[in-house]
Amino acid sequence: MGKVNTIQDTENEIVEEFGLFDSWDDKYEYIIDLGKRLPPLDDKYKVDENKVRGCQSTVWLHADYKDGYIYFSADSDAVIVKGLISMLIRVLTNHTPDEILNAKLEFIDRIGMTKHLAQTRSNGLLSMVKQMKNFALAYKLKMESNGN
Template structure:
């Protein structure tokens, strides 16, 4: 389904969902729930090559492309990070490389989770977004040079 909808549309949908929550507790309950529901990454992908290093939690990220779109899977040892990852995958996985590179991901701020993207070195999330974009960029460059 994601193929039909743009990043902006999915972001708007998430912002809408979060607007229903009255408290921080509810937001975190929801994110924890998303984290628990995110399918775990197969152990064979949990190798150093796929590891996005954060100071506290570890994120594994794998990507593959098909028809100009990039698909991501990821996992983390911390469940809140995993919940945030789940949202990022929902927004970005299956999007065209160009759109992923340009994505501003404003929804993170809109739902009040910006602190988790701050430069605190404390989690792998910021590094993960960088890595997601790097995959998209690499894909784009590869395509441009082979054309």
């Protein structure tokens, strides 16, 4: 399958959408809305090894691999974090491990999120990115060893 949109395309879309908002109140309302609309994660995936470390709230991240593409799903008990994951998923899901590993994810900086979130919370965001890339790396290595 795979998406027509590149990771960069989706990043640009998000930056454009955020450009429509005048204030951070509006941006947060949008993120909260994204969080509320994130499809629920099956309870069977809410296990310790899917927990993202470095977050003040509990975040679970799950990845499926099918025909060369990775599909992410996630949940959190905090809604803003859920909104942030929702954006990360929108950018990274349905891409190959290589595409995910090479993603620069500059949109996080470009929408002002790294600067706006306190360092500790920003770290939580970076932890999520790291975990998504770890999934990609794991699948990549698995596929390579299967291929040999």
